[in-house]
Amino acid sequence: MNWKNLSFGYQKTNYNVRAVYQDGQWQDPELTDSETITIHMAATSLHYGQEIFEGLKAFQGKDGRIRIFRWEENAGRFRHSARGLLMAEVPDELFREAVFSVIKANREFVPPYGSGASLYIRPLLIGTGPELGVKPSKEYLFVVFVSPVGPYFKEGFKPVNMMICREFDRAAPHGTGTFKAGGNYAAGLRAVEKAHEKGYSNVIFLDAKEKKYIDECGPANFFGIKENTYITPESPSILDSITNKSLMQLAADVGMKTERRKVPVEELGEFEEAGACGTAAVISPIHKVYDPLEDKTYVIGHGTPGPVSRKLYEHLTAIQLGDEPDPHGWVTIVD
Numbered sequence: 001m002n003w004k005n006l007s008f009g010y011q012k013t014n015y016n017v018r019a020v021y022q023d024g025q026w027q028d029p030e031l032t033d034s035e036t037i038t039i040h041m042a043a044t045s046l047h048y049g050q051e052i053f054e055g056l057k058a059f060q061g062k063d064g065r066i067r068i069f070r071w072e073e074n075a076g077r078f079r080h081s082a083r084g085l086l087m088a089e090v091p092d093e094l095f096r097e098a099v100f101s102v103i104k105a106n107r108e109f110v111p112p113y114g115s116g117a118s119l120y121i122r123p124l125l126i127g128t129g130p131e132l133g134v135k136p137s138k139e140y141l142f143v144v145f146v147s148p149v150g151p152y153f154k155e156g157f158k159p160v161n162m163m164i165c166r167e168f169d170r171a172a173p174h175g176t177g178t179f180k181a182g183g184n185y186a187a188g189l190r191a192v193e194k195a196h197e198k199g200y201s202n203v204i205f206l207d208a209k210e211k212k213y214i215d216e217c218g219p220a221n222f223f224g225i226k227e228n229t230y231i232t233p234e235s236p237s238i239l240d241s242i243t244n245k246s247l248m249q250l251a252a253d254v255g256m257k258t259e260r261r262k263v264p265v266e267e268l269g270e271f272e273e274a275g276a277c278g279t280a281a282v283i284s285p286i287h288k289v290y291d292p293l294e295d296k297t298y299v300i301g302h303g304t305p306g307p308v309s310r311k312l313y314e315h316l317t318a319i320q321l322g323d324e325p326d327p328h329g330w331v332t333i334v335d
């Protein structure tokens, strides 16, 4: 495998793992080499969007051991999403067993230390039972597959430009925004396409009610840095990012103040640094933000990653790889 040329895309691996929920209980997970699933055409996932997923990564350290980052947080968020869409919750122990066994079964696909690449793990839960009326399925399929993915920044850790979306909303307050449900991503596709068409790397969604506050950045949370403070939006319509939580903790560990609160759009003019954060890239520093409302562009920093973002990025990735101590117990050795 040419680890250097990997992008963020699907690559076939040897195995995936599946478990079925039927008659009110989970059956034992099984490994398979099949890449396809056969489901009933009236399955609730196909018609009524009973579909949720997760995303986490495994890394190979200098010592050759495989580590995953905060899997318990992903398991907890998966249960939160399942509750939100009235789906059968996957118990943490089943989540752990499935994730660990699929990583071990695909050990040869875990990119080596130093490649910048990692093994992306995608847990998926779908309603499989046939229903015609709008109601939750009685049957579910839990699948976990993996794919080796390249470093997010091919040309290194570099700032990106984003566009505020005022035309489309991703999720309503108290809707499904806090769940990692496929429907939220479908709802955001038009906004992302528009941003790409205009040459921006991604979109910043605003709160859908007032269009005054920053919600999140495509598939990542937003943070801003000013006056030694890490500031991130509080909103009832965003995904609770595990990366964001971790960066906030690391910021607090080095004596920075942290705030989770509403972030008005105009505050973009005050930040010394800003970034989008998530599993895929850890941090994408943000340089320019275009707001179509007044045809205005906010410029943050000087086009290179700011010192706080760089430190947080380096610290978090070093913990994930096992290069630095893990004081919060975030990393689990898989193999």
Ligand SMILES: Cc1ncc(COP(=O)(O)O)c(C=O)c1O
Residues within 6 Å of the ligand: 055, 216, 218, 219, 220, 221, 238, 239, 240, 241, 242, 243, 244, 277, 278, 279, 280
């Ligand atoms: C909508 C959205 N927000 C934020 C994130 C970042 O979350 P995490 O740091 O847990 O990957 C993701 C990606 O998982 C996402 O899809």
